[in-house]
Amino acid sequence: MGLLENRFDDNIVVEKLDKLLSWARSTSPWFFQFGTACCAIEMMAAAASRHDLMRIGIIPRSSPRQADVMIVAGTVTMKMALRVKKLYEQMADPKYVVAMGSCATSGGPYWQHGYHVLKGVDLVIPVDVYVPGCPPRPEALIEGLLKLQEQILEGRPLTRKMG
Amino acid sequence: MSEDIQVLIDDVVAKALAGDMDPINNIEDRVTRSKAKAALVKAKRSQPETEIKSKDSEVSEHSDVKAKDTIEHIVIASLTKNFSNFLDGEQNGEWIQMKPENWFDIAKHLKENEDLYFDSLQCNTGFDLEGGMLESRYNLHSMKHLHAIEIRIKVSIENPNIPSVESLWRVADWFERETYDMFGINFTGHRDLRRILLPEDWEGWPLRKNYEEQETYHGIVVPKVKEGWE
Numbered sequence: 001m002g003l004l005e006n007r008f009d010d011n012i013v014v015e016k017l018d019k020l021l022s023w024a025r026s027t028s029p030w031f032f033q034f035g036t037a038c039c040a041i042e043m044m045a046a047a048a049s050r051h052d053l054m055r056i057g058i059i060p061r062s063s064p065r066q067a068d069v070m071i072v073a074g075t076v077t078m079k080m081a082l083r084v085k086k087l088y089e090q091m092a093d094p095k096y097v098v099a100m101g102s103c104a105t106s107g108g109p110y111w112q113h114g115y116h117v118l119k120g121v122d123l124v125i126p127v128d129v130y131v132p133g134c135p136p137r138p139e140a141l142i143e144g145l146l147k148l149q150e151q152i153l154e155g156r157p158l159t160r161k162m163g
Numbered sequence: 164m165s166e167d168i169q170v171l172i173d174d175v176v177a178k179a180l181a182g183d184m185d186p187i188n189n190i191e192d193r194v195t196r197s198k199a200k201a202a203l204v205k206a207k208r209s210q211p212e213t214e215i216k217s218k219d220s221e222v223s224e225h226s227d228v229k230a231k232d233t234i235e236h237i238v239i240a241s242l243t244k245n246f247s248n249f250l251d252g253e254q255n256g257e258w259i260q261m262k263p264e265n266w267f268d269i270a271k272h273l274k275e276n277e278d279l280y281f282d283s284l285q286c287n288t289g290f291d292l293e294g295g296m297l298e299s300r301y302n303l304h305s306m307k308h309l310h311a312i313e314i315r316i317k318v319s320i321e322n323p324n325i326p327s328v329e330s331l332w333r334v335a336d337w338f339e340r341e342t343y344d345m346f347g348i349n350f351t352g353h354r355d356l357r358r359i360l361l362p363e364d365w366e367g368w369p370l371r372k373n374y375e376e377q378e379t380y381h382g383i384v385v386p387k388v389k390e391g392w393e
Binding site: 078079081082115116118119123124 | 361362365369374376380381383384385386
């Protein structure tokens with residue numbers, strides 16, 4: 001501590017820049033507003049007044065270029081998988097993915113016979129948080145987003161390896 | 164229960180069994196009326212044999228009339244005047260089994276003939292009958308005469324060609340595209356026969372019995388291990 005000790009006034013906090021950036025990111029992970037199936041209804045409910053995602057700094061954005069988090073809400077078909085991948089690629093770094101519901105995590109009820117369903121969105125894009133449920137209640141989604149916030153807070157943005 | 168009321172109930176039940184329900188409905192007192200109705204149900208139950216017999220005779224009379232006048236017979240009679248050799252096998256169901264060759268002209272006749280006038284195609288769908296046969300079924304309905312009919316057309320899986328009726332009933336456009344998408348039935352003469360639900364570069368016809376899932380789709384692996392999920 002010797003170098004910095006007593007060199008500043010009392011109203012100055014000294015911290016790592018990493019932590020500042022992580023803190024800023026974790027408290028405003030704006031999510032990309034799109035839904036592929038019934039989970040989207042629960043996602044909308046989570047964003048609406050009763051559960052109010054905005055109180056933890058999360059608001060929907062309608063463009064992938066302004067979004068930090070992609071909530072894959074619902075069944076992803078093979079046809080949609082290519083679009084989901086393209087949308088993910090259009091998001092600016094740093095970007096995070098929440099797989100919401102059993103369809104997005106593993107194919108869900110379409111695991112056995114759904115010839116056209118992607119068996120888990122992690123086959124196409126990297127997933128940070130999985131939220132189980134069919135569909136998960138808004139509380140479950142909020143729990144998942146809080147976990148994501150923790151994860152972002154613990155991250156080290158300046159030393160993170162890209163690609 | 165007083166004797167007067169009992170007499171009244173017996174009287175109205177006897178009349179109701181004879182077919183006149185008015186006396187029973189005209190009873191003022193609610194309790195008495197419900198008692199009378201209960202007695203009527205009981206009386207009906209105790210004479211089921213005669214009931215069933217009379218019903219049977221009615222049905223058989225009806226079916227005699229029906230056999231000549233069902234819409235299937237009217238349609239076949241009307242078509243026989245204009246077309247030959249269009250039926251496929253014996254006709255003994257509530258549908259008409261046809262050959263695919265003349266289907267467009269027959270459909271045009273079904274739609275435009277004044278007595279038939281099937282102006283509405285309610286549904287077209289496909290079937291895999293196994294044994295190398297596919298089937299396309301059409302449900303037609305007439306808004307004018309309020310009658311309906313089902314047409315079935317069988318084709319072999321090696322040569323699944325059926326004339327399109329898309330230019331007669333515009334709704335057949337998407338119906339036929341869906342049937343094509345799922346079963347690979349080729350509707351000749353359709354102006355825009357593309358897959359409707361699946362991506363254009365999809366391989367195979369998913370609702371055929373011998374369909375096998377692809378290994379990969381655009382580099383996306385399709386997992387094949389599916390144990391422990393039943």
